[in-house]
Amino acid sequence: MNKTYDAIVIGTGQSGPFLAIRMAKAGHKVAIIERGLFGGTCVNTGCIPTKALVASARAAQVARRAAEFGVNVGPVTVDMKRVKARKDEIQRPSQEGAEKRLRDQPNIDVYKGQARFEESHVVVVGDDRLTSNKIFINVGGRAIIPPIQGLDQVPYFDNSSMMHVDFLPEHLIVVGGSYIGLEFAQMYRRFGSKVTVVQRENRLIPREDEDICAEIKNIMEREGITIRLNATCITLEKRGDQIVAGVDCTHNPVPVVGSHVLVATGRHPNTEDLGLDQAGIEHDERGHIKVDDQLRTNDCNGQGGFTHTSYNDFEIVAANLLDNDPRRLSDRIHAYALYIDPPLGRCGMTVDEVRKSGRKALVGRYEMANVGRAHEKSETQGFMKIIVDAETKQILGAAILGVEGDEVIHSILDVMYAKAPYTVISRAMHIHPTVSELVPTMLQDLKPME
Numbered sequence: 001m002n003k004t005y006d007a008i009v010i011g012t013g014q015s016g017p018f019l020a021i022r023m024a025k026a027g028h029k030v031a032i033i034e035r036g037l038f039g040g041t042c043v044n045t046g047c048i049p050t051k052a053l054v055a056s057a058r059a060a061q062v063a064r065r066a067a068e069f070g071v072n073v074g075p076v077t078v079d080m081k082r083v084k085a086r087k088d089e090i091q092r093p094s095q096e097g098a099e100k101r102l103r104d105q106p107n108i109d110v111y112k113g114q115a116r117f118e119e120s121h122v123v124v125v126g127d128d129r130l131t132s133n134k135i136f137i138n139v140g141g142r143a144i145i146p147p148i149q150g151l152d153q154v155p156y157f158d159n160s161s162m163m164h165v166d167f168l169p170e171h172l173i174v175v176g177g178s179y180i181g182l183e184f185a186q187m188y189r190r191f192g193s194k195v196t197v198v199q200r201e202n203r204l205i206p207r208e209d210e211d212i213c214a215e216i217k218n219i220m221e222r223e224g225i226t227i228r229l230n231a232t233c234i235t236l237e238k239r240g241d242q243i244v245a246g247v248d249c250t251h252n253p254v255p256v257v258g259s260h261v262l263v264a265t266g267r268h269p270n271t272e273d274l275g276l277d278q279a280g281i282e283h284d285e286r287g288h289i290k291v292d293d294q295l296r297t298n299d300c301n302g303q304g305g306f307t308h309t310s311y312n313d314f315e316i317v318a319a320n321l322l323d324n325d326p327r328r329l330s331d332r333i334h335a336y337a338l339y340i341d342p343p344l345g346r347c348g349m350t351v352d353e354v355r356k357s358g359r360k361a362l363v364g365r366y367e368m369a370n371v372g373r374a375h376e377k378s379e380t381q382g383f384m385k386i387i388v389d390a391e392t393k394q395i396l397g398a399a400i401l402g403v404e405g406d407e408v409i410h411s412i413l414d415v416m417y418a419k420a421p422y423t424v425i426s427r428a429m430h431i432h433p434t435v436s437e438l439v440p441t442m443l444q445d446l447k448p449m450e
């Protein structure tokens with residue numbers, strides 16, 4: 001059937017539905033199309049379910065450490081069926097709610113199926129041909145499955161299929177030592193699996209500064225996770241019930257023998273089957289759509305990769321479109337968290353990036369081992385650091401690796417958004433006892449960046 005709309009939204013991730021609802025409430029007739037599960041990655045296979053699993057893993061870890069706190073609990077066992085059921089109970093209402101919210105809106109038509117551009121203003125879904133002058137792409141991404149030798153011969157998981165696991169892998173081999181791989185590695189170690197992380201580069205999460213990478217490696221190793229770095233040539237092979245991972249083709253070091261494999265080597269935009277070329281939409285060789293400063297797409301544009309960046313995409317588009325408010329992508333400050341335990345909260349530039357930019361900067365660092373609140377909680381791993389522009393006195397970036405790091409980082413992020421000098425924080429009185437109370441102290445002892 002041919003139908004014409006005021007707007008078409010492709011994908012129901014973290015921006016499309018919000019935009020569809022705002023436009024519908026403003027009186028526009030909107031079509032929204034979803035080919036998979038409503039709510040997209042965050043709701044179904046990303047943030048929500050993984051953070052629910054991280055919480056179960058933490059409960060196991062706290063129970064194991066209970067005696068340290070003077071609490072006796074006996075031997076700790078993990079019921080993986082219950083862990084999965086709890087995760088499903090937390091995630092399912094978000095998914096069902098995402099679909100219901102759209103279907104309940106009088107001005108929205110919901111289509112289920114694969115959307116594909118036929119031309120710049122026409123999208124086809126099943127037998128329907130939809131036309132609009134305004135088409136918004138919110139198709140997100142999925143796990144990259146890299147060309148690893150032997151991968152097609154062995155069973156393996158990605159972040160989506162991992163969501164169905166309700167048993168304890170004896171030995172999980174995690175291929176990829178970045179954000180997603182490390183969250184799964186630590187949670188499965190805490191559930192009781194043996195875990196080996198196989199990482200191609202010479203450090204974990206190479207995008208972070210070296211001191212952060214090194215401390216994250218320490219945190220993982222202290223829990224008994226094996227890290228194999230410099231795995232320049234990874235191979236996989238099935239031997240009976242086991243999977244053998246070769247980590248280097250030339251030097252023949254000891255292979256990793258495990259029971260299950262998780263591939264966590266990055267994400268790929270869902271754009272190759274969208275008909276971008278038919279619509280004349282420019283994209284780079286990886287499939288990321290090119291956008292301007294008032295962007296019209298989200299995760300698939302390569303400008304974020306997080307739920308909050310996708311939601312912020314919605315806010316920027318809606319402000320420009322409906323509120324006459326010229327918000328820009330370039331107003332956004334990079335910020336995210338890594339949900340290992342303790343977590344890493346990050347905002348702005350790394351020291352490496354500041355160095356490359358050629359700016360003069362000051363750096364502050366404070367060990368979690370010197371934070372009272374961390375001692376009270378027996379969570380003293382990690383450190384915080386902050387980078388300040390030596391001339392403008394504005395904060396350029398920060399990393400809080402330690403207990404509550406994902407929350408504490410926001411006090412720094414907000415001062416960055418205010419474009420205020422760091423002295424606003426260094427002279428502030430913070431509440432005792434908190435981790436945040438040491439952020440001013442850290443800022444009172446800045447040293448020139450080396």
Ligand SMILES: Cc1cc2nc3c(=O)[nH]c(=O)nc-3n(C[C@H](O)[C@H](O)[C@H](O)COP(=O)(O)OP(=O)(O)OC[C@H]3O[C@@H](n4cnc5c(N)ncnc54)[C@H](O)[C@@H]3O)c2cc1C
Nearest residue numbers: 011013014035036040041042046115139140299305306307
């Ligand atoms: C394991 C994991 C953990 C994560 N943890 C966090 C975290 O803690 N914090 C955080 O901020 N981010 C996290 N992320 C990232 C976050 O989930 C994503 O950045 C976010 O969900 C992207 O949202 P989006 O709206 O761009 O796209 P998505 O949520 O991917 O939604 C896109 C939707 O479009 C649909 N679609 C695609 N192509 C078509 C088509 N042609 N036709 C119709 N429908 C289509 C898809 O089915 C999907 O439902 C995590 C990701 C993973 C994988």
